[in-house]
Structures are given as structure tokens and as C-alpha cells.
Amino acid sequence: MAESFIFSIAESLTAKLASRAYEEASRVVGVYDDLQDLKSSLSYVKAVLLDAEQKQERSHELREWLKQIKLIFYDAENVLDQVDCQTLRKQVVRAYGTPKDKVGRFFSSSNPLVFRWKIAQQIKDITQRLDRVAANRDKFGLQTIAVDRRVVHRREMTYSHVIESDVIGRDHDKEKIIKLLMEPSLDNNDGSKHISVIPIVGIGGLGKTTLAKLVFNDKRVGESFPLKRWVSVSDDFNIKSLILKIINPLSDFASSTNAPGGQQNLIDLQIEQLQHRLRNMLEGRKFLLVLDDVWNEDRVKWVELQHLISVSAQGSKVIVTTRSQSIASMMGTVANSYHLKNLSPKDSLRLFVRWAFKEGEDGKHPDLIMIGREIVKKCKGVPLAVRTLGSSLFFKHEIQEWEAMRDKEIWNLPQKEDDILPALKLSYDEMPSHLRQCFALLSLYPKNHAFNSFDVAPLWGAAGLLPLQSKDKTMLEDAHQYLSDLMTRSFLHNVVDCGTFYGFKLHDLVHDLAVYVSKDVCQLVSSNTQDIPENVLHLSFVENGLPYNSIKTSLQGVRSILFPVDNQGASEAFLNAWVSNCRYLRYLDLSNSTCETLPESIGMLKHLRYISLCNNKRIKRLPNSICKLQNLQVLRLDGCSNLETVPEKLRKLISLQRLEITTKQSILPESDIAKLNCLEYLCVQNCVHLESLFVGTRLPTLRTLEVTASASLKSLPLDTHHFPQLETLGISGVVNEDWLYRSEDTNAVLRLKTIVLYKMVTLPHSLQRYASTLQTLVISRCYELEVLPEWLSNLSALKFLYIWGCPKLMSLPRDIHRLTSLHLLQIINCTKLYRKYEPQVGECWPMISHIKHTDIRKTWNS
Incomplete structure (x- = not known):
């Protein structure tokens, strides 16, 4: 699977070599001419990579050829990164170096002359290796393809027939869609007829087509719509082809030489x-009209078809099934797309039994049914997954066979063309190559992991998957665009849009797909792991006590090491055995680690972009060598409750974008932090001795500020003089708001977009100051909060209101209807609110029923 990423790597290398910033850096370092030779060789190979990727399944020799190129590309990325490291180091020495630093540098390997010679030799070696491998390209008969427009082999054409008794658990959905079909259509503003378009959206295998068939064949629908057409769109939204299918449903077969003359004439x-x-x-x-399986996002073609069918009578309707929310938004006219949900556990088991046994045989095997319940849990309510696993057990009645199915991961099971993994992989194959890589890295986290974009962005950035940084766009903004693309393709689950950041999860089957497509690049390491693939790039340790003393030479190229499971972190022995050997590390997440110190050699990992010691309760000090990491973008020291002081000379971390601190210090090195010209995110957490924060200090680039549980804090200036770019504010555990110093200058009021309040007893009255700009308000785990202030209804720009885990909260403001911009209200795990505002039946439901989107649940899992 990793070979499908090669073209994307080639593109990123080409983009880097072509950038003005990198060109200038290479001239300064003195390797510009050497890089031009590499650029030429790279272009020669890149031209045929797309064709090679598509043909590799049919040729073992071609796969090996691509693997050689992949390894050369990895080395090339490491060498180019060294040029960046050298450039940043020169900037630091120039800005903050002492004469002693400069003399020491002359006698070290960082000496410009020594570095230039070494890096030039490495570049020449890579270029020669690439040329030798490229010389073999002609023997594979590869074609030059410059742009990634690969053909995705989607599923076969669908048809409208369905046996209703075979469909389980979709009666409610069917009635909902029929109700939408029977509603009268409205006229457009120009007086023309309006054709309602009802999109049905969901991941592959969820049963969108089956639901559309149930509706299409319902007797009431037949009586209401004298003319019906089912059109399987799939591969292409070709207008001529669509017209043919609407005029004559048999036109799918009209290209056949045996087609009747009338049908053949239509094609002509x-x-x-x-x-x-x-x-x-x-x-x-x-x-x-049912348009099944729409993938094309060309709005011009859709509008063209819409105009052609607009001559039909008032009340005409279109049903669209698609995996893409962006397509649904483009084509849909009803208030909301119909997002198809998963089957219930009960219905899933009924469906499983139907596919696993001959009719009536299930009663003879109660022991197998018990195992079947556990197997069905894997499917997470996706009908195609249920069918896939049930079908594979048909005629198998041995308990051992069923237990083996239960204990295997879905991606390790044999899959036929129309089974669940191939169905999901269609959506994956349709994604652009850069997005496929980003999705694959999400496999490094366990199932049901709660992601947020603040954590995903640095992972993708450290892996080099985001566009080169510019003044116009931040790393987080680029990551948001990619997450939005994944969201529209139904790859993200339980998405929470907080305005300036996202929270989300992956459906278990989508996680299975991520593991499947990334298996040569990413590895989850557990006690069951027998071997780690050669040349793997990203390692995720999901258990404690794993062996660490058998490091392989081939693993020295590892770029990411994670400990993503709570309370399972690295020991000092692990650090000494692994980290010092992995000299190309970009991402090092040591959350929940038990080490009392970091090795001084941490400063040698010059490629590091991310390091986290989050929730290490033992560490007291950090080596000052950590400030040699000029590439470092994220430093997380939050939850390090015994940390006595942060490292000296933080100002040398000139690439730092995110800093999170827990320390026993009463005064932070604010002058150093203020010199971090890239800093966008700052979290000060549980600094119990801290009395004031950034009074008289300006942080011009800061966009997100989080201050939590700092009991001694007496002053925090919140105005544009101190934080001119601040958009997101998080506050936790504040008993009173006296420390929220506010300037009397009305021109200095912050333009906050998002506020997150956590473990508050009351809401700060000062929130009213942001009424004209605040778009997202999150109220989370405020266990003692009983009432919301009436002035909450003054937040005129509020779009998203999230209330989570507030069990004592009695009610919403009486005049919540004044929040005319409110787009989404989500209430979860708030016992008293749920009883009063339960959809359709709660006594106060009419007060909020006008809000476009409401999500009101007893618990997260309800």
C-alpha cells in the first residue's frame, strides 16, 4: 500500500525544490547546483509514477522498482531537511549567539564548509542512485502522466429492484424519505418551478442504495409519481448518458450490438x-428521478441537468445517494441532507443471522449465535459489513471457525469485490494522493480515539504532508481544509465544529481501512506484534512493558513515535535505547511517560517538529539542549506537575508555534516567549504559583490562549494591545473573574470567535464584550453550574452552542429565540436539560425547535 504514496512524496519534494525560500537557502548553504541535478532526475522519474502505481498490482518486479524509489525518496527528504535545519541554526546564531558559540561552531560539524561538503556528497549519492533506478523505467512500458487524475474503478451499475422482506432495520428511514417526497414543492423566487432534491448521505456500505430502492418501489410513491426513473450514475456524470437513461431505462444496454433498433437509434x-x-x-x-451513487462534484453539469428536467410538473422530486457531503450540499434543496445512520445492534444481529444460516437453521446453533453477537459488534451497524462477515460463515458450523472470525480484524479477512473493505476503499481511492497519506496516519491512534485538529495538524505537518508554510495560511488552517475534505467524504464521525478547531472520531470500520492502507508505513506495536516492517516510518506503542532493546538498523529512519493510550508512556530505558538511535525523528509523543529526565542527546534530533511530555508526573527539569531544536513547532509540557522550571533560552526555538506549560515557577520567562515570532497557541495549565501573566508583554501572533486552574493568578490582560490576533480563549476552574483584566479602551476589545469554558461555577460576565464576534461557545463539565445567564441571548453572532456534562443545569435562557444566528445546539450528558428539551416530547422543546440543527442526547453513546 505504501507505494501508492510515492507520487505524493515526489510532488512534495518537487514543490520544496521549486520554492523561492528553499532556493535561497540552498544558495546560502552552497548546494544549489547539486540540487538542480537532483531536481532533474526527480522530474524524470516522477513523470511515470502515476502509471506505475496503477500497474504495480500486476507486476512484482514493478512493485520492487517502486519500493527502491520510495527508499531513495525517504533519504532525499532527510537530506533536504538538513538544509532547512542548517538555515534555521544560522538564524539563531546570528540573532542570539555569543562569540563563544560562533567559535565552537567553527570547530564542529556545523561548520559551513564541512556541512557544505558533507551535504553535497549526500545529494550526489542520492542523484546517482535515482538515475540508476530510473534507467529501468522503460522496460515496464510506463506512460507519462503529469497530473493525478487516476481512474477509480467504482462498483457495478445498480438497479431499482429490491426484495423488501430482505431489508432489515430501514422502515423508519423509508418513512422519513417518503414523507419528504410527499411534501409540496415551493416555487423559486423568479416564479419558476422548484424541484426538490433529497440527498441521502453516508459511508460506503451503509445501505443508501437499498433505502432508495425501498422508497422507489413503495406503492404510495408509485401512485404519487406516474413517471419514475432509476439512474445509476457511478463513474461519470455525463449529460448525454443521463438523458439516454431517463428517456429509456434500457439504454444501459443500447451500446450492445444486439440492442433493438429503436434503442440503437437513440444513441446515434x-x-x-x-x-x-x-x-x-x-x-x-x-x-x-433517483440518481444513485453520485461522485462528480461538477456543479455546472448538475445545473445543466436540473434545467432540462425543470419542465416536469409541480411536485417532481429527485433523490440522490452519495458518500460526499459536498455533493449533497451542492445538489440538495431540502433543509438538511438525510444522513443515514447505522443499524441498531438488534437489527444487525437479525441481518447477520439471515446471511450466516439457511432459513430456520439458526435455532439449532445457540452457541454460534452467542459468538455471532460479538462478531456483529465489529460491524458497528454497517449492513454491508454484517453481510460480509455473515456470508463468510455460511455453511460453517464449527465453533473454532466462528471464534477465529470473532478474533480477527476485518482487514485480515478474505474480501470479495463487493465486500465491505473494497466498498470503503473506493472512497479512499478516489481521494487525491496527499489526502490519502493524511488519512493513513490516523491509523496510529486506537479505535474510538477522540481527535482534535490542534493535535492532528502537527502530526501531518511533522510528516511533511501539509503545504509549505506561508504568511497567508497557518498549519492549522491547512489541516482544517484537509479535515473538511475528509468530512465531506464521510470519513469522519461525530464531528464537532468549534469554529476555530474541529473535534471528531473515526468510525471503527473506517479505522480498519486506515490500518489496512497504511500497513507498510505505520505500525501499532503491542505484545502481539511479532515483527516491525522494514523501513516503517511511524510507530505507535499501545501497551506498556514492550521490549525496547532490540532496535533494528532498518528502524533508524523512523520519523514518528507515539504513546497514544492514556497512562501508558515511555520509560527512561526506552528513551535511551530508541530515541537516540532514531536520528530522523520528526514527531515524538511521550505523553504519560515515567522518565525523570530527558537525555542531553535530545538536542541532536535536529529534525524534530513535535515533542510532548504531557502528564509526566516525575520529570523535574529538562536539558537546556532542547533549545537547540530550531525546527521544533510544538512543545507540550502540560500536566508536568513536578517541573520546577521551563528550559532557559526558549527564544531560540524560532519555529515554535504551540507551547503548553505546567510548572512550579511563579514567573514565566515572558520576554523569551514574546520573542517566539511564530507562536500561535499557548496553554498555561495548573501553574499553581503563577500570580500574573503577560502584563506589559505583547504576543502579536497568538491566536489561541488557554488558562486553566491557576489558583494564584491575579492578573491576565485580555485586550488587543497584548493579544492583537487572539481568536480562541479557553478558561477552566476559575472561581471568580477578577483576574480577567479588561482595558477600558473599547477599541482594544478582543475579536474572539471561540470560547471554551471548562469546570466553571458561573459564566464570566465579561463574555458580553464579545457579543458581536463570538461564533462558538463550549460549556463543558461545569458540574456545579445551575443556570445560564439571560444575557447569553445577547450573543448576536453565535452560531454553535455546545453544552456537555453539566448535570445540574436546569434550563436555557428564556429568550434563546433571540439567537437568530444560532445554527447548531448540542446538549449531551446534561440530565435535567435532556428531560426538559428532549426532541418532540420535552416540555420546553418548542422553545428550541426553530434551531436548524439540534443534537440532544442523554449520553455520548445514545
């Missing part, structure tokens, strides 16, 4: 003649 007609026939057929007739 010009588009002008066809559209004339279509309009004659539809004019004045009430029409239902």
Missing part, C-alpha cells in the same frame, strides 16, 4: 435532439 442522436425528446417526455408530468 445528437445532444440537441435528445434534450428535446427528454423535455417532451417530462413536460407537465410529475416525475421522480
Whole structure:
């Protein structure tokens, strides 16, 4: 699978070599000419990579050829990164170095002359290796393809027939869609007829097509729509092809040489003649059109078809099934797309039994049914997954076979063409190559992990998967665009849009897919791991007590090490055995580690972009060598409750974008922090001795500030003089708001977009100051909060209101209807609120029923 990422790596290398910043850096270092030779060799290979990726499944030799190129590309990325490291180091020495530093540097390996010679030799070696491998490209008969427009082999054409008794658990969904079909259509503002379009959205295998078939074949729908057409769109949204299918449902077969003459004649007609026939057929007739499996996002084509069918009678409708929310938004006209949900556990088991046994045989095997319940849990309510696993057990009645199925991961099971993994992989294959890589890295976290974009962005950034940084766009903004792309493809689950950041999870089956496609690049290491693939790049340790003393030479190229499971972190022995050997590390997450110190050699990991010691309760000091990491973008020391002081000379971390601190210090090195010209995110957590924060200090680039449980804090200036770019504010555990110093200058009021309040007893009255700009308000785990202030209804710009885990909260403001911009209200795990505002039945439901999107649940899992 990793070979499918090669073109993306080639593109990122090409983009870097072509950038003005890198060109200038290479001239300063003195390797510009050497890099031009590499650039030429790279272009020669890149030209055929897309074709090679598509043909590799049919040729073992071609796969080996791609593997050689991949390893050369990895080395090239490491060498190019060294040029960046040298450039940043020169900036630091120039800005903050002493004469002693400069003399020491002359006699070290960082000496410009020594570095230039070494790096030039490495570049020449890589270029020669690439040329030798590239010389073999012609023997594979590869074609030059410059742009990634690979053909995705989607599923076969669908048809409208369905046996209703075979469908389980979709009665409620069917009635909902039929209700939408029966609602009257509205006229457009220009007086023309309005055709309602109802999108059904969900991941592959969820049963969108099956639901559309149930609706299409319902007797009531047939009586209401005299003319119906089912069109399987799938591969192409070709207007001529669509017109043919609408005029004559048998036109799918019209290209056959045995097709009747009338059908063959239709194909021979010009588009002008066809559209004339279509309009004659539809004019004045009430029409239902189902467009099944739509992938094309070209709005021009959709509008063209819409105009052609608009001659039909009032009340005509279109049903669209798609995996893409962006397509649903583009085509849909109803208030909301119909997001198809998973089957219930009960319905999933019924469906499983139907596919695993002959009719009536299940009663003979109660022991197998018990195992079947556990197997069905793997499927997480996705019907195609249930069918896949049930079908594979048909005629198998041995307990051992069922237990083996229960204990295997889905991606390790044999899969036929129309099974669940191939169905999900269609969506993956359709993604652009850079997005495929980003998705694959999400496999490094366990199932049901709660992601947020603040953590995903540095992981993708450290792996080099985000665009080169510019003044116009931050790393977080680029990551948000990629997450939005994944969201529209139904790859993200339980998404929470907090305005300036996202929270989300992966559906278990989507996580299975991520593990499947990333297996040569990413590895989850547990006690069951027998071997780690050669040249793996990203390692995630998901258990304690794993062996660490058998480091392989081939693993020295590892770029990411994670400990993503709570309360399972690295020991000092692990650090000494692994970290010092992995000299190309970019991402080092040592959350929950038990080490009392970091090795001084940490300063040698010059490629590091991210290091986290989050929730290490034992560490007291950090080596000052950590400030030699000029590439470092994220430093997390939050939850380090015994940390006596942060490292000296933080100002040398000139690339730092995010800093999180827990320390026993009463005064932070604010002058150093203020010199961090890239700093966008700052969290000061549980600094119990801290009395004031950034009074008289300006942080011009800061966008997010989080201050939690700092009991001694007496002053925090919140104004544009100190924080001119601040957009997101998080506050936790504040008993009173006296320390929230506010300037009297009305021109200095912050333009906050997002506020997160955590473990508060009351809401700070000062929130009113942000009424005209605040778009997102999160109120989380405020266990003692009983009432919301009435002035909350003054937040005129509020779009998203999230209330989570507030069990004593009695009610919402009486005039919540004044929040006219409110787009989404989510209430979860708030016992008293749920009883009063439960959808349709709660006594106060009418007060909020006008809000476009409401999500009100007893618990997170309800």
C-alpha cells in the first residue's frame, strides 16, 4: 500500500525544490547546483509514477522498482531537511549567539564548509542512485502522466429492484424519505418551478442504495409519481448518458450490438435532439428521478441537468445517494441532507443471522449465535459489513471457525469485490494522493480515539504532508481544509465544529481501512506484534512493558513515535535505547511517560517538529539542549506537575508555534516567549504559583490562549494591545473573574470567535464584550453550574452552542429565540436539560425547535 504514496512524496519534494525560500537557502548553504541535478532526475522519474502505481498490482518486479524509489525518496527528504535545519541554526546564531558559540561552531560539524561538503556528497549519492533506478523505467512500458487524475474503478451499475422482506432495520428511514417526497414543492423566487432534491448521505456500505430502492418501489410513491426513473450514475456524470437513461431505462444496454433498433437509434442522436425528446417526455408530468451513487462534484453539469428536467410538473422530486457531503450540499434543496445512520445492534444481529444460516437453521446453533453477537459488534451497524462477515460463515458450523472470525480484524479477512473493505476503499481511492497519506496516519491512534485538529495538524505537518508554510495560511488552517475534505467524504464521525478547531472520531470500520492502507508505513506495536516492517516510518506503542532493546538498523529512519493510550508512556530505558538511535525523528509523543529526565542527546534530533511530555508526573527539569531544536513547532509540557522550571533560552526555538506549560515557577520567562515570532497557541495549565501573566508583554501572533486552574493568578490582560490576533480563549476552574483584566479602551476589545469554558461555577460576565464576534461557545463539565445567564441571548453572532456534562443545569435562557444566528445546539450528558428539551416530547422543546440543527442526547453513546 505504501507505494501508492510515492507520487505524493515526489510532488512534495518537487514543490520544496521549486520554492523561492528553499532556493535561497540552498544558495546560502552552497548546494544549489547539486540540487538542480537532483531536481532533474526527480522530474524524470516522477513523470511515470502515476502509471506505475496503477500497474504495480500486476507486476512484482514493478512493485520492487517502486519500493527502491520510495527508499531513495525517504533519504532525499532527510537530506533536504538538513538544509532547512542548517538555515534555521544560522538564524539563531546570528540573532542570539555569543562569540563563544560562533567559535565552537567553527570547530564542529556545523561548520559551513564541512556541512557544505558533507551535504553535497549526500545529494550526489542520492542523484546517482535515482538515475540508476530510473534507467529501468522503460522496460515496464510506463506512460507519462503529469497530473493525478487516476481512474477509480467504482462498483457495478445498480438497479431499482429490491426484495423488501430482505431489508432489515430501514422502515423508519423509508418513512422519513417518503414523507419528504410527499411534501409540496415551493416555487423559486423568479416564479419558476422548484424541484426538490433529497440527498441521502453516508459511508460506503451503509445501505443508501437499498433505502432508495425501498422508497422507489413503495406503492404510495408509485401512485404519487406516474413517471419514475432509476439512474445509476457511478463513474461519470455525463449529460448525454443521463438523458439516454431517463428517456429509456434500457439504454444501459443500447451500446450492445444486439440492442433493438429503436434503442440503437437513440444513441446515434445528437445532444440537441435528445434534450428535446427528454423535455417532451417530462413536460407537465410529475416525475421522480433517483440518481444513485453520485461522485462528480461538477456543479455546472448538475445545473445543466436540473434545467432540462425543470419542465416536469409541480411536485417532481429527485433523490440522490452519495458518500460526499459536498455533493449533497451542492445538489440538495431540502433543509438538511438525510444522513443515514447505522443499524441498531438488534437489527444487525437479525441481518447477520439471515446471511450466516439457511432459513430456520439458526435455532439449532445457540452457541454460534452467542459468538455471532460479538462478531456483529465489529460491524458497528454497517449492513454491508454484517453481510460480509455473515456470508463468510455460511455453511460453517464449527465453533473454532466462528471464534477465529470473532478474533480477527476485518482487514485480515478474505474480501470479495463487493465486500465491505473494497466498498470503503473506493472512497479512499478516489481521494487525491496527499489526502490519502493524511488519512493513513490516523491509523496510529486506537479505535474510538477522540481527535482534535490542534493535535492532528502537527502530526501531518511533522510528516511533511501539509503545504509549505506561508504568511497567508497557518498549519492549522491547512489541516482544517484537509479535515473538511475528509468530512465531506464521510470519513469522519461525530464531528464537532468549534469554529476555530474541529473535534471528531473515526468510525471503527473506517479505522480498519486506515490500518489496512497504511500497513507498510505505520505500525501499532503491542505484545502481539511479532515483527516491525522494514523501513516503517511511524510507530505507535499501545501497551506498556514492550521490549525496547532490540532496535533494528532498518528502524533508524523512523520519523514518528507515539504513546497514544492514556497512562501508558515511555520509560527512561526506552528513551535511551530508541530515541537516540532514531536520528530522523520528526514527531515524538511521550505523553504519560515515567522518565525523570530527558537525555542531553535530545538536542541532536535536529529534525524534530513535535515533542510532548504531557502528564509526566516525575520529570523535574529538562536539558537546556532542547533549545537547540530550531525546527521544533510544538512543545507540550502540560500536566508536568513536578517541573520546577521551563528550559532557559526558549527564544531560540524560532519555529515554535504551540507551547503548553505546567510548572512550579511563579514567573514565566515572558520576554523569551514574546520573542517566539511564530507562536500561535499557548496553554498555561495548573501553574499553581503563577500570580500574573503577560502584563506589559505583547504576543502579536497568538491566536489561541488557554488558562486553566491557576489558583494564584491575579492578573491576565485580555485586550488587543497584548493579544492583537487572539481568536480562541479557553478558561477552566476559575472561581471568580477578577483576574480577567479588561482595558477600558473599547477599541482594544478582543475579536474572539471561540470560547471554551471548562469546570466553571458561573459564566464570566465579561463574555458580553464579545457579543458581536463570538461564533462558538463550549460549556463543558461545569458540574456545579445551575443556570445560564439571560444575557447569553445577547450573543448576536453565535452560531454553535455546545453544552456537555453539566448535570445540574436546569434550563436555557428564556429568550434563546433571540439567537437568530444560532445554527447548531448540542446538549449531551446534561440530565435535567435532556428531560426538559428532549426532541418532540420535552416540555420546553418548542422553545428550541426553530434551531436548524439540534443534537440532544442523554449520553455520548445514545
